[in-house]
Amino acid sequence: MAAAARRLIARARSRRSFWSSSWAADPSTPSASSPPPDTNKKKPPPASAPHRLAAVMDAVNERKLPPELRGRGNAVRSETDIANVVEQRIWHSMEEGHFENLPGKGKPLNLNSNPHADPAEDTLYRILSKNGCAPEWVELNKEIRGMIASWRSALRKALANRSEDDYSSWNDDCRVLQEQIRQINDKVFRYNLIVPFGRQMFGLNWDKEVDKLQSK
Template identity: 25%
Template sequence: MKDEQLPLTFCNPSAFAFDSETVIALLADMHIRKAIERGDFDNLPGSGKPLDLSDADDPDWWVKSFMKREGLVFLPPSIQLRKDDAALDDQLDQLSNEKAVRHEIAQFNERVMHARHQLPSGPPLITMPRDTEATVTAWADRKAARSKEARTQARGEAKSEKRSRQGFFRGLGRRRPRHRTGM
């Protein structure tokens, strides 16, 4: 079959109808493939680096640039609540009294319950409301541990400061013997 010629009726070029856009796209593709084979696109400046595409054709360019400039990130409620749950203990540790802690836990639980009553948008919501009493107890335990550690550290610093002052003043009271060299 290699040496045989195919009849013209098998591959008649006029049997296909192409519009002008398709012909232009096929010609462009053919020229690009030949250029790649020749190596015309090898070692171009900026090769392997991300493209900085303009937002000129994007209708939401202003909102996207504002969010990027201000560092805003809008996540689906399920993801945002996961992040908030992970950061809640650190946030509670910044508060000084139990009333403020209870208020913060109530706000978090309200957001979780509100998200549970909404139609899901994004990944499933797996965050559960916090048990207020258990969270307050854990907060109080962490607070007590921090204050105990701070007292222990303050005592240690006071002792070391006292020792250094005593050592300084002890050295002042001593007289050094004078050595005379005999000549």
């Protein structure tokens, strides 16, 4: 009886040790000493709309660059870099003879037409030129320059005749000259509205004109 009891106790101990070793060897079973895995780990936030738009714009600008300047990361693509690439391409084309046997080589340039101007305006200017007429802005430019020259001559004369004891004549001259400068600036404003882009002119400033003559 005692022997049978001892055998049962030994068998129970062997089973308990087996399950204990199996439990310890199971990697999927969380242990008391190791912390549970963090399932609430924050994911990186998605890129915002401005960042995505900036990335698209960078990709578009990258495609516009010459092949020599693409894929350079954050390298500075200055106008000098682009000019160097253009110059290299021109030299390569010259060495390969692409500039030989061009149409019009050795002939005078045709300056009767401007390929960069509006066809309607170009035709109108040629008609006016053949009939001895000039566009309105050309005539207005001549008129404004003549008025400015006369006005500056009158201002120079008024400053020379100004007396330190009597400012009454100088004040009268100032009123007349300031009215004339207003008329000139009105014409300059109209001129800038009708003149082709890049030919605009500045109006006159009373204080600057007086200071310029007094500093001489």
